[in-house]
Amino acid sequence: MKLTDQSSQQYRRLWWFASRGLAAVAAVLLIAAVIGAPSGLQNLFNGLAIGGVYAIFALGYTLIFSILRIINFAHGAIFTLGAYFTYFLTGAAVGFNGLLANQKLPFGLPFPLAMIGGGILAGLCGIFIERVAFRPLRNKGADPLLTLVSSLGVAVAIVNIIQLLVGAEIYSYPRNPFGEMPAALNLGNFGGLTARPIIIRTIQVIIFGVSMVTVVLLTYFINGTKTGKALRAVAEDATTSSLLGINTNRLILITFFLSGLVGGIAGTLVGLSVNVSGPYFGINFGLKGLAVIVLGGLGDIPGAVVGGLVIGVAESFVPSEYVAYKEAIAFAVLFVVLLLRPQGLLGRVVVQKV
Amino acid sequence: MEVFLSSYGAAIVQMALAGVLALSLYLPLMAGQLSLASPGFYAVGGYTAALLSTTVFTGYANGSYPIPLIVVEMVIAGGVSALFALIIGIPSLRLRGIYLALATIAFIEILRVFALNQPWLGGAVGIYNIPQPFFSATRIEYLLLALPLLFGAMFFVARLERSRVGRAFIALREDELAASAMGVRPTYYKVLAFTLGAVLAGMAGALNAHILNTWNARQGTFDLSILILAYVLVGGSRTFLGPVIGGAFLVALPEIILREIAGAPGLNPVIATFLRDGRLILFGVLIAVSVFFFPYGLITPELFKRRRKKPEKVTVEAAKPTPNVRGGNL
Numbered sequence: 001m002k003l004t005d006q007s008s009q010q011y012r013r014l015w016w017f018a019s020r021g022l023a024a025v026a027a028v029l030l031i032a033a034v035i036g037a038p039s040g041l042q043n044l045f046n047g048l049a050i051g052g053v054y055a056i057f058a059l060g061y062t063l064i065f066s067i068l069r070i071i072n073f074a075h076g077a078i079f080t081l082g083a084y085f086t087y088f089l090t091g092a093a094v095g096f097n098g099l100l101a102n103q104k105l106p107f108g109l110p111f112p113l114a115m116i117g118g119g120i121l122a123g124l125c126g127i128f129i130e131r132v133a134f135r136p137l138r139n140k141g142a143d144p145l146l147t148l149v150s151s152l153g154v155a156v157a158i159v160n161i162i163q164l165l166v167g168a169e170i171y172s173y174p175r176n177p178f179g180e181m182p183a184a185l186n187l188g189n190f191g192g193l194t195a196r197p198i199i200i201r202t203i204q205v206i207i208f209g210v211s212m213v214t215v216v217l218l219t220y221f222i223n224g225t226k227t228g229k230a231l232r233a234v235a236e237d238a239t240t241s242s243l244l245g246i247n248t249n250r251l252i253l254i255t256f257f258l259s260g261l262v263g264g265i266a267g268t269l270v271g272l273s274v275n276v277s278g279p280y281f282g283i284n285f286g287l288k289g290l291a292v293i294v295l296g297g298l299g300d301i302p303g304a305v306v307g308g309l310v311i312g313v314a315e316s317f318v319p320s321e322y323v324a325y326k327e328a329i330a331f332a333v334l335f336v337v338l339l340l341r342p343q344g345l346l347g348r349v350v351v352q353k354v
Numbered sequence: 355m356e357v358f359l360s361s362y363g364a365a366i367v368q369m370a371l372a373g374v375l376a377l378s379l380y381l382p383l384m385a386g387q388l389s390l391a392s393p394g395f396y397a398v399g400g401y402t403a404a405l406l407s408t409t410v411f412t413g414y415a416n417g418s419y420p421i422p423l424i425v426v427e428m429v430i431a432g433g434v435s436a437l438f439a440l441i442i443g444i445p446s447l448r449l450r451g452i453y454l455a456l457a458t459i460a461f462i463e464i465l466r467v468f469a470l471n472q473p474w475l476g477g478a479v480g481i482y483n484i485p486q487p488f489f490s491a492t493r494i495e496y497l498l499l500a501l502p503l504l505f506g507a508m509f510f511v512a513r514l515e516r517s518r519v520g521r522a523f524i525a526l527r528e529d530e531l532a533a534s535a536m537g538v539r540p541t542y543y544k545v546l547a548f549t550l551g552a553v554l555a556g557m558a559g560a561l562n563a564h565i566l567n568t569w570n571a572r573q574g575t576f577d578l579s580i581l582i583l584a585y586v587l588v589g590g591s592r593t594f595l596g597p598v599i600g601g602a603f604l605v606a607l608p609e610i611i612l613r614e615i616a617g618a619p620g621l622n623p624v625i626a627t628f629l630r631d632g633r634l635i636l637f638g639v640l641i642a643v644s645v646f647f648f649p650y651g652l653i654t655p656e657l658f659k660r661r662r663k664k665p666e667k668v669t670v671e672a673a674k675p676t677p678n679v680r681g682g683n684l
Contacts, residue, residue, distance in 0.1 A: 073580075149587050152584070153639065153640070325467060331464045332460070338453055339457075342449060
């Protein structure tokens with residue numbers, strides 16, 4: 001795999017030194033800025049909370065990409081579905097529009113269970129998408145570009161099914177989903193290190209906590225279990241691993257389930273932080289997730305986590321007068337990374353074979 | 355006829371424009387480059403025309419707007435888009451496959467956020483009251499401009515396919531390494547294909563700014579990228595007729611479902627409601643299904659070969675997209 005046309009050995013060594021030097025300078029400047037800026041640590045915490053969600057959302061893309069070398073464009077729709085599933089599992093009613101107006105489940109789960117349930121249902125939807133949009137094309141040996149289009153078609157269908165069933169209203173989760181808690185935590189001003197005391201919304205701490213637990217569990221699953229080992233083998237070489245007796249199709253289903261699971265949980269977490277803003281909730285997030293995986297290196301799991309945190313923090317450091325441009329940060333990063341370092345922050349250059 | 359035009363006039367014009375946009379994505383694809391940047395150039399073209407017609411040019415005293423000025427705007431919009439394409443294309447066309455697609459997604463999103471926040475581009479509201487040369491509600495008169503644009507673009511691409519440049523594009527698509535060994539300069543021809551596509555998209559945007567009467571940041575988004583890609587792949591990406599027919603078909607489809615099938619007398623009301631409110635669901639499903647049943651699109655070069663010559667054996671291999679178009683090499 002060759003990503004760029006340059007190949008001169010000398011140029012590459014020069015680039016190696018220059019890039020390491022630049023990275024070190026940037027890191028030092030960044031740390032100084034964080035400590036020194038009026039609300040630097042505050043921004044850092046805010047950025048880590050949203051960055052954690054970016055990270056687990058992007059893991060969903062990464063898992064599928066590492067196995068199939070395809071970007072699942074329905075992942076944003078899965079994210080939306082997860083948020084809606086959680087909402088209904090808490091026992092809340094549908095709004096006034098849509099075919100299911102005013103319906104609700106006969107039971108209501110406590111929020112943490114509803115979130116896990118929402119994630120599992122989103123994972124099952126992931127399996128469904130694999131069966132209808134990915135596997136038929138894969139069995140035909142079709143062009144991966146066509147798979148991309150069919151996953152986009154499924155995404156369009158899902159978004160509009162949501163709209164048809166439950167309308168385009170804004171849904172918000174119940175208040176205090178994790179029991180009575182203060183709305184914000186005051187961390188003090190770190191012994192005079194920061195000018196103002198640092199106050200964090202409790203919900204952001206929870207979001208960060210949940211996303212990091214998800215990352216750890218997923219990492220354990222991939223690196224510590226037998227199924228995870230098989231998964232890595234398929235990612236390395238699908239043909240060889242199937243010759244060695246690994247059921248590739250089953251593992252692809254598991255991958256889609258995991259991807260849907262983390263996508264659904266990410267949707268719920270963003271819904272907690274803001275609201276579930278209608279069927280198009282996941283579109284922008286879906287696109288930003290692409291920036292995250294490219295920053296981390298396509299198909300690279302630690303890269304996706306680092307990339308998510310970096311983009312979250314970078315967004316939270318946008319000065320308030322330019323806040324309207326915040327949405328473009330991730331894409332500017334995406335563009336620059338693609339031009340300068342297409343293999344991602346943690347990726348290695350893979351030389352293309354002719 | 356009156357009824358037909360009043361319900362379909364706008365859609366027919368949009369069908370022609372969809373064909374132009376589809377060709378704008380088809381051109382880079384001809385050179386093996388999967389670029390989703392067309393909506394970005396489409397937005398640039400639309401803004402150019404909107405700015406020119408509301409600030410620089412003035413129309414007739416009776417509020418109408420001269421058609422030649424629209425043509426001038428389209429030319430300028432094409433030029434501005436080409437400029438953008440050169441700036442974006444020269445660095446990013448070193449990328450391949452899905453990486454190029456991602457870079458172009460980044461380009462359209464950056465452009466969208468930028469347009470959304472610039473007061474001189476009208477911010478979120480956009481530029482409105484763009485003058486119109488025609489006063490009828492059906493807007494069918496715009497075909498006078500849209501059809502020449504479409505046919506011009508089709509003629510251009512059809513001639514291009516048989517020219518030296520077109521053969522260079524196709525050589526790059528089939529095998530970049532072999533092509534460059536034969537003396538085809540990859541970067542030059544890739545940027546050329548990308549820029550030609552951008553010119554078409556910019557001209558379509560300029561015309562559509564007048565048709566829609568208003569232009570804002572929602573006009574060139576990722577949604578449109580998907581749609582244009584669907585036009586090309588559903589129509590067929592191996593001949594210039596494919597994208598044009600795919601575009602016309604996919605624009606007409608939701609309209610036909612809405613007005614003809616859902617409105618048919620004696621239809622079960624539940625199904626009618628589903629067709630009306632859920633037609634985009636069907637649209638999504640149809641895209642997914644058509645990719646499965648027509649992997650090379652509805653229109654393939656083989657269709658014409660069979661008719662012209664004696665039936666010779668057509669192998670599937672011949673129509674099979676090459677690794678470069680696959681976004682392969684990944």
